[in-house]
Each structure stands twice: as C-alpha cells, then as structure tokens.
Amino acid sequence: xxxxxxxxxxRISRQNTGPSPLTxxxxxxxxxxxxxxxxxxIITIWFVAKALQDRNxxxxxxxxxxxxxxxxxxxxxxxxxxxxxxGKPLSKVPDPKDQYPxxxxxxEAEFESSIxxxxxxxxFLRQTELYENGIYSEAIDEAVQARGAIYDILAGFKTQxxxxxxxxxxxxxxxxxxxxxxxxxxxxxxxxxxxELSYACDGCKHHQDLEINTARNIKLPWKVDWAMRWRHExxxxxxxxxDHATAGGSFDVSSEIAKKIFHYDPPLFQPYEFIGLKGVxxxxxxxxxxxxxxxxxxxxxxxxxxxxxxxxxxxxxxxxLILDEGIQNLYDAFDRANQIxxxxxxxxxxxxxxxxxxxxxFKHLVSFCGIVxxxxxxxxxxxxxxxxxxxxxxxxxxxxxxSSWILHYAPTARITxxxxxxxxxxxxxxxxxxxxxxxxxxxxxNKDPIGLDEVTHQVYEIPKKDLxxxxxxxxxxxxxxxxxxxxxxxxxxxxxxxxxSAVPKERxxxxxxxxxxxx
Numbered sequence: 452x453x454x455x456x457x458x459x460x461x462r463i464s465r466q467n468t469g470p471s472p473l474t475x476x477x478x479x480x481x482x483x484x485x486x487x488x489x490x491x492x493i494i495t496i497w498f499v500a501k502a503l504q505d506r507n508x509x510x511x512x513x514x515x516x517x518x519x520x521x522x523x524x525x526x527x528x529x530x531x532x533x534x535x536x537x538g539k540p541l542s543k544v545p546d547p548k549d550q551y552p553x554x555x556x557x558x559e560a561e562f563e564s565s566i567x568x569x570x571x572x573x574x575f576l577r578q579t580e581l582y583e584n585g586i587y588s589e590a591i592d593e594a595v596q597a598r599g600a601i602y603d604i605l606a607g608f609k610t611q612x613x614x615x616x617x618x619x620x621x622x623x624x625x626x627x628x629x630x631x632x633x634x635x636x637x638x639x640x641x642x643x644x645x646x647e648l649s650y651a652c653d654g655c656k657h658h659q660d661l662e663i664n665t666a667r668n669i670k671l672p673w674k675v676d677w678a679m680r681w682r683h684e685x686x687x688x689x690x691x692x693x694d695h696a697t698a699g700g701s702f703d704v705s706s707e708i709a710k711k712i713f714h715y716d717p718p719l720f721q722p723y724e725f726i727g728l729k730g731v732x733x734x735x736x737x738x739x740x741x742x743x744x745x746x747x748x749x750x751x752x753x754x755x756x757x758x759x760x761x762x763x764x765x766x767x768x769x770x771x772l773i774l775d776e777g778i779q780n781l782y783d784a785f786d787r788a789n790q791i792x793x794x795x796x797x798x799x800x801x802x803x804x805x806x807x808x809x810x811x812x813f814k815h816l817v818s819f820c821g822i823v824x825x826x827x828x829x830x831x832x833x834x835x836x837x838x839x840x841x842x843x844x845x846x847x848x849x850x851x852x853x854s855s856w857i858l859h860y861a862p863t864a865r866i867t868x869x870x871x872x873x874x875x876x877x878x879x880x881x882x883x884x885x886x887x888x889x890x891x892x893x894x895x896x897n898k899d900p901i902g903l904d905e906v907t908h909q910v911y912e913i914p915k916k917d918l919x920x921x922x923x924x925x926x927x928x929x930x931x932x933x934x935x936x937x938x939x940x941x942x943x944x945x946x947x948x949x950x951x952s953a954v955p956k957e958r959x960x961x962x963x964x965x966x967x968x969x970x
Contacts, residue, residue: 460502478515486742512573518555538633565745570803630657682715696722723766730775758801782813816853818945907948
C-alpha cells in the first residue's frame with residue numbers, strides 16, 4: 452500500500468517540473484509553549500521530503516517563526532503583569548525567566564532542540580529579522596500599491612457589505628508604534644504616491660510620518676503575509692491545521708491574493724487534523740496551559756517511536772498521543788514492527804541516522820525501575836537473568852523514558868520493595884495462608900539458582916495443597932495477592948514467577964521471612 456507521504460510527493464512532482472530544489476514550508480507563531488500537535492506541521496514536510504528524495508528530487512525545508520506577530524494575551528503560567536506587553540511583537544516581549552533574548556526565543560529554542568532530537572533540521576526563518584532587515588520591502592510596496600484589489604479580495608470572502616469609505620482608507624499594514632512598540636496605531640494620512648504615511652498611536656499618543664520603503668516597524672497582515680512569503684520562498688508544499696482549510700478560510704483567501712496580487716500559484720496545501728492526548732482531559736492550548744510540548748513527549752517517547760506514531764496516521768486523520776498505560780503496549784507494537792523484514796514504510800521513515808533502537812521490553816522496565824531505583828547494574832542483573840538485552844547501553848535510554856512516564860503520568864505504577872517484613876499484615880492471614888508464605892520462603896531458601904519454570908510451577912502449586920480442584924483459582928489469586936502485599940504493600944505487581952527468578956533473592960527474601968510460621 453502506498454504511504455500517504457508518497458501520494459503527496461507524487462502530486463508535488465507532477466505539478467512542479469521547474470527549478471529545484473523544491474521548497475517545503477512549515478511555520479508556527481511562538482505565542483506560548485509550542486504543543487506537540489504542532490509537530491504535525493514539520494513532521495509532515497519531513498516525511499514528504501524523504502519521499503521526494505527517494506525520487507531523486509532535491510528539496511529544501513524551511514520553518515518560519517512568526518515572531519513578528521503581536522502578543523495577543525497572557526497565557527497561563529506567565530505572570531499577569533505581562534499584560535503590559537500585549538500589542539508588541541512576540542520578539543520584543545521579554546523572556547519571563549530572563550534566560551533568553553525574548554519571550555519568543557524561549558519557545559523557539561525548546562522546539563528547535565526537540566525536532567533536532569528527532570532528526571529534523573530545517574532552515575529556520577525568523578520573521579522579525581526578515582521584516583526589520585528590509586527583505587520584504589518591495590513586496591510590502593506591491594501590496595500597498597494594490598491595496599484596493601486586496602480589499603476587494605478580502606471583502607469577497609465576507610458576508611457583510613463594505614463601504615467605499617472603508618475601501619479608500621484601507622491599507623494592508625500593521626504598524627508598530629515607534630513610541631511604545633505596540634500595534635495600537637491607525638493610519639491618519641498619506642501622500643498621493645502612497646509611499647509615505649502618517650500614523651497615530653491610540654495608546655501612547657505618538658504621531659509619526661514614515662516611508663514604506665525604509666520603515667522597519669511595519670508588517671503585512673496574516674493572509675497577505677502568507678501569500679507574499681509563498682512567492683518569496685518559492686514554496687510548493689505547506690501543511691496546515693484544518694481550520695485554515697475551511698471554505699473561505701485563510702488558505703482560500705491567501706491563495707487569491709497570491710495569484711492576483713503576487714502572481715504566484717499557491718502551493719499544494721495539506722490540511723491536518725488535530726492531535727489529542729489519551730490520559731489527559733481537555734484540548735491542548737498554549738493559552739490555557741493544558742498542553743504537551745514536544746520536549747515533554749520526548750521524555751517518555753523514544754524519538755523513533757514518536758516518528759512512527761506520526762507516520763502511521765495520514766494528516767487528515769486525528770489520533771491521540773498515548774500517555775496512559777497504553778504506552779506500554781505501544782512500545783511493544785513498535786518493537787514488533789521493527790522486527791519485520793522488509794521494514795514497513797512507517798518503520799523506514801522513523802529511523803534516525805546514527806542511532807540504534809534496542810527492543811528492551813518497556814513493560815519490564817516499568818515493573819522493575821522502582822525496584823532498582825535507577826541502579827543500572829541491578830537492572831542489568833535482572834534482565835540478564837530474564838534472558839533479555841541487559842547491557843547498560845541498551846537499557847539506559849528506555850529506563851529514563853519509563854521512569855519519566857511513571858513520575859509524570861502513572862505514579863501508582865511505581866513498584867518498590869518494602870523496607871522490612873510487614874508483621875501487621877502477616878498477622879491478619881489465616882493459618883493456612885501463613886503456611887503458604889512459609890512454604891514459598893522455604894522453597895526459595897533452598898533453591899539457587901531459581902529457574903523461571905520451576906518457581907512459576909511452585910507459585911501455582913503451593914496454594915492448591917489440601918484444597919478441592921474447584922477452589923484452585925480462588926486460592927491461587929489469594930496467594931498472589933498475599934505475596935504482592937508482603938513484597939510491595941499492594942494487591943498487584945509484576946509477574947510473580949518472573950520477579951522471583953529475575954531479582955536476586957537477597958533483595959526480597961527477608962520480606963517473606965516470618966519465623967513463627969516456620970515452627
């Protein structure tokens with residue numbers, strides 16, 4: 452079956468037979484922490500780029516930081532005092548922790564670091580620099596000279612009627628005030644040539660004349676800016692959220708502006724569905740504070756696993772990123788997929804150069820990481836006894852992921868051994884139940900090494916003694932419950948036979964030692 456990225460690459464190849472490399476674009480406004488849903492932007496162009504390269508088509512990946520956008524509102528977890536910066540460019544708002552050059556730079560840096568970790572290295576473009584360096588000056592002048600035509604295009608997508616007066620006074624510009632730095636400005640006059648304007652700031656009352664060709668405090672509004680940049684960067688493909696793809700939405704409007712004002716055919720556009728979080732309630736939003744950043748995701752997902760999850764689902768289908776206990780099954784499924792030859796397309800595109808993925812069972816790491824408390828040597832011993840990959844280099848990365856998952860999303864899954872025998876619990880047991888404990892203790896004491904098959908047989912046989920066959924299942928369930936409580940202080944735990952054979956018995960045997968039961 453043809454992968455979705457190959458289908459998109461085929462369409463791009465058919466539509467673009469001119470100069471190369473072909474530019475694939477993504478972009479985000481760093482208005483707050485960039486949530487993991489935004490990865491769909493950049494991972495989509497990454498997979499499509501790989502598909503084009505398989506066709507020997509040179510490609511260029513760009514990622515635009517729309518950091519010249521205005522700071523619209525103060526997100527959760529940001530000091531309320533930041534309300535004073537609303538209206539300024541994101542790149543001119545200070546970093547709340549004073550660690551980065553700006554508010555925008557903080558979130559740009561974290562996102563860039565995360566995507567580099569998953570092997571993606573586009574050319575990063577920062578819109579503040581491009582606007583302030585005059586890169587777009589000619590295009591801005593074009594837009595101003597065609598302001599009436601742009602007004603008509605915008606009006607054509609609106610339902611309410613527009614006035615001739617509004618059309619006459621329309622300029623496709625955002626002006627940041629030279630006095631206060633905010634966009635609380637309005638144009639109050641212009642020369643007949645329309646290359647010189649006068650603006651007044653409703654905030655600080657500053658008034659100034661400016662020349663469009665030399666001003667560095669102006670930008671085009673979003674739908675005009677998007678169209679202008681397609682031409683400037685020669686973009687042939689760009690994905691975007693499904694909200695942009697609605698009839699009469701941003702893409703439709705910008706496409707008309709691109710064709711009629713900038714004389715450029717809009718790129719192939721791929722709308723994508725949003726990503727949910729399984730194990731967290733609510734919709735991801737930077738302003739609400741409910742989000743998972745790519746950095747957060749990579750604390751529990753290996754980079755290849757994260758890429759594989761995205762590769763499996765076409766952009767036009769929604770999916771949930773798993774944070775609950777299902778992540779254990781997800782790792783298992785990923786490891787099984789990696790064992791199939793030849794590898795599936797999803798597996799192939801998820802590989803990252805210079806890295807090796809070791810198929811260490813995530814479930815076992817979850818079961819034992821609390822018991823070893825981060826001690827790699829102890830974990831190596833356990834995994835070696837289980838006949839699994841046991842070298843520290845193989846275990847270390849996934850152990851970190853498992854430990855992080857337990858800490859942040861499943862604290863109740865952390866299993867640790869009790870520090871001393873639980874005499875109080877033992878006294879609540881019936882004489883026959885105390886006898887079960889004595890039997891398993893005696894058997895373990897006299898066995899070295901403890902084989903998995905042997906101990907598994909024992910833990911199922913001991914509670915059957917002197918009972919009718921119909922009672923076996925209930926007795927066995929009760930036996931397991933008792934041993935788990937004596938070892939971990941809880942009713943459930945890892946596979947008991949696996950635990951007793953894999954963990955050195957000097958780590959746990961004392962917890963099953965009750966001399967009075969042996970008399």
